Amino acid sequence: MSVEEVVKEIVTRVVRRPAAEFAGQTTFKDMGADSLDIVQILSAIEDKYDIELDDEDMVDVKDMAGFVAYIERKISENGN
Amino acid sequence: MSFKGKVALVTGGSRGVGKAISAKLADGGADVIINYFRKKSTAQETAREIEKKGVRVHLIKANLAEADKIDGMFVEIEKEFGRLDILINNAASGVARPALELDDRGWDWTMNVNAKAVLLCSQHAVKLMKDGGKIVNISSLGSRMVMPVYTAVGVSKAALEALTRYLAIEFAPLGICVNGISASAVLTEALKIYAEAQGLGDSVYQSTPAGRMVAPEDIADVVAFLCSQQSYMIRGQIIIIDGGYSVSPSHTNNAK
Ligand SMILES: NC(=O)c1ccc[n+]([C@@H]2O[C@H](COP(=O)([O-])OP(=O)(O)OC[C@H]3O[C@@H](n4cnc5c(N)ncnc54)[C@H](OP(=O)(O)O)[C@@H]3O)[C@@H](O)[C@H]2O)c1
Numbered sequence: 001m002s003v004e005e006v007v008k009e010i011v012t013r014v015v016r017r018p019a020a021e022f023a024g025q026t027t028f029k030d031m032g033a034d035s036l037d038i039v040q041i042l043s044a045i046e047d048k049y050d051i052e053l054d055d056e057d058m059v060d061v062k063d064m065a066g067f068v069a070y071i072e073r074k075i076s077e078n079g080n
Numbered sequence: 081m082s083f084k085g086k087v088a089l090v091t092g093g094s095r096g097v098g099k100a101i102s103a104k105l106a107d108g109g110a111d112v113i114i115n116y117f118r119k120k121s122t123a124q125e126t127a128r129e130i131e132k133k134g135v136r137v138h139l140i141k142a143n144l145a146e147a148d149k150i151d152g153m154f155v156e157i158e159k160e161f162g163r164l165d166i167l168i169n170n171a172a173s174g175v176a177r178p179a180l181e182l183d184d185r186g187w188d189w190t191m192n193v194n195a196k197a198v199l200l201c202s203q204h205a206v207k208l209m210k211d212g213g214k215i216v217n218i219s220s221l222g223s224r225m226v227m228p229v230y231t232a233v234g235v236s237k238a239a240l241e242a243l244t245r246y247l248a249i250e251f252a253p254l255g256i257c258v259n260g261i262s263a264s265a266v267l268t269e270a271l272k273i274y275a276e277a278q279g280l281g282d283s284v285y286q287s288t289p290a291g292r293m294v295a296p297e298d299i300a301d302v303v304a305f306l307c308s309q310q311s312y313m314i315r316g317q318i319i320i321i322d323g324g325y326s327v328s329p330s331h332t333n334n335a336k
Binding site: 052053 | 117118119120141175186189
């Protein structure tokens with residue numbers, strides 16, 4: 001699965017929304033995600049890729065496309 | 081106090097109060113399993129520090145809100161150590177909101193991490209405590225006193241304290257001592273979340289007869305005692321560590 005597919009699966013599972021609602025321009029707010037959802041999303045992604053994510057980085061994440069790019073960057077940083 | 085040859089699990093043992101407890105048990109010679117949730121680099125740093133005491137330190141990342149993650153943690157403990165002598169249920173999380181703003185998910189999250197996980201970890205631990213053992217649950221004064229936005233956590237701590245009594249009786253024939261400690265505000269990261277909003281730190285300091293706030297090490301000392309043979313006849317108790325705060329509501333410190 002691509003990072004995007006994994007993120008999509010995790011985000012929509014945690015917020016309990018249909019996968020179809022996940023799009024590049026969708027924001028966490030559009031998805032109805034509160035801070036507890038975000039903690040659970042980040043934690044699930046950390047487990048999946050064995051990476052550490054900083055909650056504060058989320059301030060710069062605008063939408064799902066940005067979120068996927070952020071996760072991809074963290075994975076590649078971890079690989080180096 | 082000697083814990084040589086003992087294996088201890090400290091949930092949320094990577095920072096704050098849990099870190100002080102992990103360090104104290106390691107000082108006594110225990111090998112320490114440190115569970116944490118998300119802050120991996122903090123956990124790794126703590127592990128490096130504690131390993132210097134000459135004990136084995138094993139890190140396990142597991143979200144205690146999820147029962148299957150708790151199962152996985154104990155599978156790993158059994159594989160790595162094959163036994164457990166000490167369990168410290170220290171990890172805590174929670175939604176800081178007044179009662180009218182709490183929703184079911186925030187409530188469940190808080191209860192799952194702070195109360196249900198205590199039950200599940202204790203159930204697993206019993207199976208690995210082959211020569212008896214010690215369980216210490218970490219509570220806070222919010223279980224009996226009302227503090228702003230502490231609703232869900234306070235109620236979860238009340239559950240933890242009641243569970244401490246039930247487990248103490250049920251586990252007594254197994255040679256397992258179960259107790260808890262409760263503390264007033266301790267200066268850790270967690271306090272900052274509540275304290276900054278409420279000015280809690282200053283007011284607690286002002287009304288603590290002992291003249292200073294509780295430090296993580298104060299808690300670790302009592303926990304170590306509850307893990308020792310000297311406390312064998314203490315069962316199902318919650319020992320309050322608060323410098324006299326809760327018995328002296330009108331106290332004002334003059335000490336600067
Ligand atoms: N601070 C106080 O004023 C105070 C007063 C009285 C009692 N207490 C009690 O003392 C205990 C420790 O508090 P603290 O102030 O040291 O807390 P803290 O500094 O916030 O540390 C919490 C610890 O628990 C872990 N944790 C959080 N959520 C978790 C989860 N879902 N699954 C597994 N681990 C989780 C954290 O891991 P990560 O770092 O990886 O997230 C961290 O290791 C708690 O039971 C608390 O209620 C604290």
